[in-house]
Amino acid sequence: MLDSQRRHFQLPREIAYLDAAAITPRAVAVRTAANAALEIGDRPWAPRELDKKHLLSRLREQSAALIGARARDMAVAPAVSYAMATAAANIDLPRQGRLLLLTDDHPSSYLVWKALAEARDAIIDWAPRPADGDWTSALLEHIERPGAPAVGVAVVPPLHWTDGTVIDLPRIARALRAQGAALVVDAEQAAGVLPLDVAEIEPDFLAFPAYKWLLGPYGLAFLYASPKRQNGRPLEQHMNNRVEPALRLADTVGDYSFREGAERFDQGERDDIVALSMATGALQLLGSWDRSSLLERLRALTDQVAEGAAGLNLEVADRRFRAPHIIGLKPRSEIFESAVGSLASQNVFVSPRRGFIRVSPHAYNDPADVDRLIQCLRKLVS
Numbered sequence: 001m002l003d004s005q006r007r008h009f010q011l012p013r014e015i016a017y018l019d020a021a022a023i024t025p026r027a028v029a030v031r032t033a034a035n036a037a038l039e040i041g042d043r044p045w046a047p048r049e050l051d052k053k054h055l056l057s058r059l060r061e062q063s064a065a066l067i068g069a070r071a072r073d074m075a076v077a078p079a080v081s082y083a084m085a086t087a088a089a090n091i092d093l094p095r096q097g098r099l100l101l102l103t104d105d106h107p108s109s110y111l112v113w114k115a116l117a118e119a120r121d122a123i124i125d126w127a128p129r130p131a132d133g134d135w136t137s138a139l140l141e142h143i144e145r146p147g148a149p150a151v152g153v154a155v156v157p158p159l160h161w162t163d164g165t166v167i168d169l170p171r172i173a174r175a176l177r178a179q180g181a182a183l184v185v186d187a188e189q190a191a192g193v194l195p196l197d198v199a200e201i202e203p204d205f206l207a208f209p210a211y212k213w214l215l216g217p218y219g220l221a222f223l224y225a226s227p228k229r230q231n232g233r234p235l236e237q238h239m240n241n242r243v244e245p246a247l248r249l250a251d252t253v254g255d256y257s258f259r260e261g262a263e264r265f266d267q268g269e270r271d272d273i274v275a276l277s278m279a280t281g282a283l284q285l286l287g288s289w290d291r292s293s294l295l296e297r298l299r300a301l302t303d304q305v306a307e308g309a310a311g312l313n314l315e316v317a318d319r320r321f322r323a324p325h326i327i328g329l330k331p332r333s334e335i336f337e338s339a340v341g342s343l344a345s346q347n348v349f350v351s352p353r354r355g356f357i358r359v360s361p362h363a364y365n366d367p368a369d370v371d372r373l374i375q376c377l378r379k380l381v382s
C-alpha cells in the first residue's frame with residue numbers, strides 16, 4: 001500500500017481535508033512549478049526556459065496516459081462543461097431519439113445535452129438511481145427495457161459523483177453500442193485514480209478536469225475525442241490549431257485547415273504557461289505513485305469510513321458497488337443540514353451532495369483524518 005503522501009502538501013495536522021472530489025489542495029511541487037512560470041510572466045522580454053509548445057505536447061501525453069489514449073487524441077479545454085459543449089456540438093442527436101442521462105448527475109455534465117434534446121424534440125430518459133447502489137445492473141436493464149426506443153446518445157460517468165457508486169463502463173458501453181448509441185463520458189471523478197481505458201470503453205468523447213484527482217490547477221480540463229470524431233467543429237475559432245503557423249495566416253492566404261487529431265477542439269489561449277506548468281508538475285507527482293498502491297490506500301481509508309459509519313446510523317452503499325476513493329454517507333435528515341457546516345467548524349472537510357455526506361480522501365490523507373471525521377460524526381448523532 002502507498003504510504004501517506006502528506007509531506008508533499010501543506011496540510012496542517014489538525015486539518016482533516018477529505019474533499020478531493022470538490023478540489024484538491026495544491027502540492028508543493030505544483031506551487032513551485034507555478035512560481036517558475038509566473039516569474040517568466042514578470043519579464044516577458046527575457047529568454048524563457050519554458051517552451052509552451054513543449055509543455056502542451058507533454059501535457060497531452062501525460063493526460064492521454066491516464067486513459068490509455070494517444071497524445072493526439074487529447075484536446076485542452078477550460079472546463080468539463082466546455083468539453084461537454086464541444087461533444088454536444090459534434091454528435092447528432094436524432095429528432096425523437098433517446099438521450100440517456102443519469103438521475104442526479106452533475107449539471108456541468110448534462111445541462112448542455114438537456115438543452116440540445118429540448119431543441120431537437122428528443123426524448124430525455126433519466127435512468128433512476130438504484131436503491132441498492134447497483135448502477136450497472138439498473139442501467140443495463142433500463143437501456144434494454146422492452147419497448148423503449150433505441151438510445152441515440154448516452155452521457156454516462158464511471159461512477160456517481162454524489163456517493164461514489166461505480167458503473168461498469170465497458171459493459172454499459174457494449175450495450176449502448178448494440179443500439180448504435182454515441183457514448184460521452186464525464187470522467188471528472190475517475191481520471192487520475194481509477195483505471196480507464198478508451199480502447200475498452202470506446203467513448204466518442206471523454207472529459208476530465210485538472211483540479212481534482214489530478215492535483216492540477218483550476219480552469220484546465222482535457223477532452224478525449226475518438227479518432228472517428230476528429231473531423232468535427234470546435235466551439236471557437238482561433239489561430240493556434242491550424243496547419244499554417246499562426247503568424248502567417250492572413251485573410252486570404254494561408255492554410256486555414258486544422259492540424260491533425262483532437263487539437264482542433266483546443267480552447268483559445270490554450271497555452272497559459274502557468275496552468276500548463278502546474279498541470280505537468282501535478283501529473284508528474286501523481287505518476288510517481290504506483291496506481292494500484294494508491295487505490296489500496298484510498299480503499300483502506302473509505303473502508304475505515306464505512307466501518308465507522310456503521311455504528312452511527314449512517315447508511316453506505318455495499319462495498320461491491322463502491323469506488324475506492326469516494327463514499328457517500330446517508331444521514332437521517334435531521335442532522336444533514338447542519339452536519340457539514342458543523343464538521344467544517346471542527347476542521348473536518350467533506351461535501352454535502354444530494355442527501356449524502358460525500359467523503360473523498362486522496363494520497364495525503366491518513367487514518368487519523370478518518371478517525372477525526374468519525375469522532376465528530378459520533379458527537380453529531382449522539
Ligand SMILES: Cc1ncc(COP(=O)(O)O)c(C=O)c1O
Pocket residue numbers: 021022078079080081082106108109157161186188189209221
Ligand atoms: C461529475 C462532475 N462533472 C462535472 C463537474 C464540474 O465540471 P466543470 O466545472 O469543469 O465544468 C463536477 C464538479 O464537481 C463533477 O463532479
